[in-house]
Amino acid sequence: MTRVMAASAPASGPGSGSGPVSGPGSGSGPVSGSGAISAVQALQAALAAEDAAIFGYGVTGAHLSGNRKSAAEQDWTGHNEARDTLTAMISALGATPGAGQAFYRLPFQVNDAASAAKLAAYLEEGVTRAYLGIVAVNDQRLRTFGALAMRSSAERAAFWRGTTEAFPGLSPT
């Protein structure tokens, strides 16, 4: 099955490995009001985002060279480690981690260094939104985990985008 790296795709359900699933940028995301979301659901969304990022960085790295290629490789390694961490966390909660896909449709054409960097920023922004969902769960340790993870992804997004932003992961109106 092909996942689409789209910000508006519906999130996968708790423990589900099939059905309409999302790439980076969907997941649990921002919440409104005071309702907390399921820890497993939030972790699964983050795992889906990490899986998509791992695939995406493979594409990104192919169009980069020098220090930026090294940076992409380092980020790819980091996302693999994060995927393993999330997989273990989901299993520890008694759920089945969602399986990554063999192929993801890219959100736009990537054919040079500039579009590769744009894709890397897109991936990190999606990962940031996914970890933001973990910040809304009731478990305090998970909240801290999500906040620290999105801090790292926001830093990587800023690196690839070349600019900072006021509200990583959020779109205040």
Place this chain on the structure above:
Amino acid sequence: MLAASAAAVPVLLATAGCRSSDAFAGPDPLAGRPTLAPDVVALQAVIAAEQTMITLYQSAVASHLALSTTGPSAGPTSGPTTGPSTGRAGVLEELLAQHRQHLGQLQARLVLPAGSPSPQASSSTSPGAAPRRVTIARLRAAENASATDLVRRLVSMPPALAQLFASIAASDATHVVALGG
């Protein structure tokens, strides 16, 4: 009926030899200020910290603009920038603008019960006097401290507010990099 009863009270008090103030000399359960919820107190503290940050940036921008007109430019930073502006003063202005956005979002979420101290009154005094010269190192330290404090506080906040804190903390962390940290 109610109006007639109210009008009759002074007459009754006078008949009893009491002044009206005597009737209200006891405890007044309606005069107390409401106790603020912990998340409101935390939000107020974060707002005050954001205001202090803005004051720091304002001083930094002023001193760097002065430098840029009287001396050699400090040049662009090595990390991510914040927009089309170039040079350190431009970077600082963009970061300042983002902090103002943070403050706006935080203040929009602050709802105080009637009778609470005005947030305007407390905000005007909490940041303190602006330091004359603010170094980039000091800004980096302030951004780091803010990010750490927000992550510490968000664990006990309602989900939506926790997410705002996390987002601002992430933004602050990117500011550290933009400042060359």
